[in-house]
Amino acid sequence: MNGSLQQGADKAALVECRDAARTFGRGETAVVAVHGATFRVRTGDRIAITGPSGSGKSTLLHLLAGLELPTSGAVSWPALAGPREIGLVFQGPSLIPALNVVENTALPLVLAGVPEERVRLTALAALAMVGAADLADRLPEELSGGQSQRVAVARVVAIAPRLILADEPTGQLDRAIGQRVLDVLVTAADETGAALVVxxxxxxxxxxxxxxxxxxxxxxxxPAEERS
Incomplete structure (x- = not known):
């Protein structure tokens, strides 16, 4: 299948793009951020989308997440029940300054209506999974960049997504810390069974x-173009 990002035909397609494109603006000022992209992400996939800044990677990820609608073509989520099954990790700071770490981690659970007695326990378990349980009572301003990204991953893990989308999650970190954050992402995907696109x-x-x-x-x- 043309452009397929799959690792076995027996795996469920979590998200599928069919000639999906996204244009910003109109007329002479229009910018085509993503030209027609056709591929799919399946259960268990581990995918890196590479390219320089401005190549359209973030816009493509936003299309996969449903944050942007395609200008043409289509994006569908055949095996997902809804947005709650997609977790997003952003490049820049994404924690709410007024909330401490455990409250930031718990926020998606609260918004999803998870019973109050389960919220804190689930958030603490997610923090423990990414090695950040000792940060639970700190405010975002008290965290390093690497710690903030681990908490951002924990916030995603807490909702047990089937698809994790990470947009340049190491882009603002030095290489050593970035590799540790990637370790956390891959481990979290492995332990939750989520597909991962970075x-x-x-x-x-x-x-x-x-x-x-x-x-x-x-x-x-x-792939043939990539090798040329």
Whole structure:
């Protein structure tokens, strides 16, 4: 199948793009951020989408998450029940300053209507999974960049998503800390059974994932194009 990001035909397709494109603006000022992209992400996939800044990686990830709607083509989520089954990790700071770490981690659970007696226990378990349980009572301003990203991963893990999308999660970290954050992401995906898609411009991050696809000028390249 053209452009398929799959690791076995027996796995459920969690998200599928069919010639999906996204344009911002109109007329002469229009910018095509993503040209027609056709591929799918299946249960258990571990995928890196590589490319320089401005190549369309973030927009593609937003299409996968449903945060952006395609200007043309289609994006569907055949095996997902809804947005609660997708977890997003952003590149920049995403924690709410007024909430401590456990409250930030618990927020998606509260918004989803999880019973109060389960919320804190689930949040603490997620923090423990990413090695951040000792940070539970700290405020975001008291955390390092690497600690903040681990908490952001814990917030995603807490909702037990079937698909984790991470947009340049190591982009603002030094290489050693970035590799530790990636360790946490891969371990979290392994332990929850989630598929994982990571956008990155860092080859050392991309090589950690078995499936790698490149973007250039808004186009998701076919494997043959990537090798040329």
């Amino acid at each position: 956008t990155t411009h860092d080859p050392s991050v991309a090589e950690r994932l078995p499936v790698r696809r490149a973007m250039h000028d808004g186009r998701l390249l076919d």
